[in-house]
Amino acid sequence: MDKILIIEDSRAQAEYLKSILTADYEVTICLTGEEGFRKAKGEAFSLIFLDIILPDVDGFTLLRRFQDTALTRRTPVILVSGLSDVQHEEKGLTLGAVDYITKPFSPITVRARANIHIKLHHYQMQFMQMATVDQLTGVANRRRYEDESILKWREATRLKLFLSVCMFDIDKFKVYNDTFGHPAGDKVIAAVARTASAFLQRSTDFFGRYGGEEFVAILIGNEARAAFDFLKSIRQAVEDLHIPHAPSVSPWVTISIGGVTLLPKDGDSYEYYLEIADNMLYKAKHSGRNMVVWSDSGREEWLEEGREKQLHSPAVQA
Numbered sequence: 001m002d003k004i005l006i007i008e009d010s011r012a013q014a015e016y017l018k019s020i021l022t023a024d025y026e027v028t029i030c031l032t033g034e035e036g037f038r039k040a041k042g043e044a045f046s047l048i049f050l051d052i053i054l055p056d057v058d059g060f061t062l063l064r065r066f067q068d069t070a071l072t073r074r075t076p077v078i079l080v081s082g083l084s085d086v087q088h089e090e091k092g093l094t095l096g097a098v099d100y101i102t103k104p105f106s107p108i109t110v111r112a113r114a115n116i117h118i119k120l121h122h123y124q125m126q127f128m129q130m131a132t133v134d135q136l137t138g139v140a141n142r143r144r145y146e147d148e149s150i151l152k153w154r155e156a157t158r159l160k161l162f163l164s165v166c167m168f169d170i171d172k173f174k175v176y177n178d179t180f181g182h183p184a185g186d187k188v189i190a191a192v193a194r195t196a197s198a199f200l201q202r203s204t205d206f207f208g209r210y211g212g213e214e215f216v217a218i219l220i221g222n223e224a225r226a227a228f229d230f231l232k233s234i235r236q237a238v239e240d241l242h243i244p245h246a247p248s249v250s251p252w253v254t255i256s257i258g259g260v261t262l263l264p265k266d267g268d269s270y271e272y273y274l275e276i277a278d279n280m281l282y283k284a285k286h287s288g289r290n291m292v293v294w295s296d297s298g299r300e301e302w303l304e305e306g307r308e309k310q311l312h313s314p315a316v317q318a
Helices: 011-021 033-042 059-068 086-094 107-132 142-159 173-180 182-199 224-239 270-285
Strands: 003-007 026-030 047-051 077-081 099-102 163-170 206-211 214-220 255-262 292-296 300-305 307-311
Touching: 003 011, 003 033, 011 026, 011 107, 026 033, 033 047, 033 059, 047 059, 047 107, 059 077, 059 086, 059 142, 077 086, 077 107, 086 099, 099 107, 107 142, 142 163, 142 206, 142 214, 142 270, 163 173, 163 182, 163 224, 163 270, 173 182, 182 206, 182 214, 182 224, 214 224, 224 255, 224 292, 224 300, 255 270, 270 292, 270 300
Parallel strands: 003 026, 003 047, 047 077, 077 099, 255 292
Antiparallel strands: 163 214, 163 255, 206 214, 292 300, 300 307
8 A cells, every 4th residue: 555644733624624535545744844844754655744833844845855855755745735725836846846736635636646646656656666677687877876975965964964875896707707707797796785785774775786707885874994894794695695707816706895984964975985986896806806895984994805904095085
């Protein structure tokens, strides 16, 4: 059953709206904007009814926050108002709302609008799934990554949360392809993707194929040391698949990982830190492969090499 979120400060109005919809949908009510925002980020809703006037934040501001947050950006929002105001309606639609209804509610209109926008949402999500999924691996493709990196950067900046950018690469993959053939190489790429994505299941995580045998991950909320340790477990899991590599290279297929953790702020550049992550990957490849090299905002570096050691002369300075 599809879920609908109602953000409305009048409990009587919210309960009435819920009574219109509850026969066909699972309906949740929030009486403040902040409560509604937290709820919208924590669950997958197919539609949000949002009152323009709320006690703690106006609906337009909350609508902007929905649009800037990866987890709510594509959830359709119908604005609700007690006024039939063309300017309010125009502003709401410009900010990304899909519709605008006025009080008092017409049950027929509410049910019809909910039905059509939920159907359109499902069509959109199906299309997005087809357009943004890498066909070989089933994980997000480069196009999806470009969108998600912007959204997650904005979210981490606004919420003042740590953000980690990670680059993965399959070690000596060209040699593997030359030895076993491209069909076997495709299976290796898919196996690495399945293994890594199984670890990156939180709603705040992102994992996708960057291109060829390279992957990219974005984590929100992990401090540098925790992110470093977490990525080591992914590297080990790939090695533990025990996929035979070319005898001249190593016993098993392995990956190298480079990453950086930072607390982003206004004025920082995501591309700059992506370059640091790429440099950490380069260092991992040239320090023996099958390891994780990590940067704490460019100030310190940790290298996994049998036993961990801190590098005191980072290649890139923040």
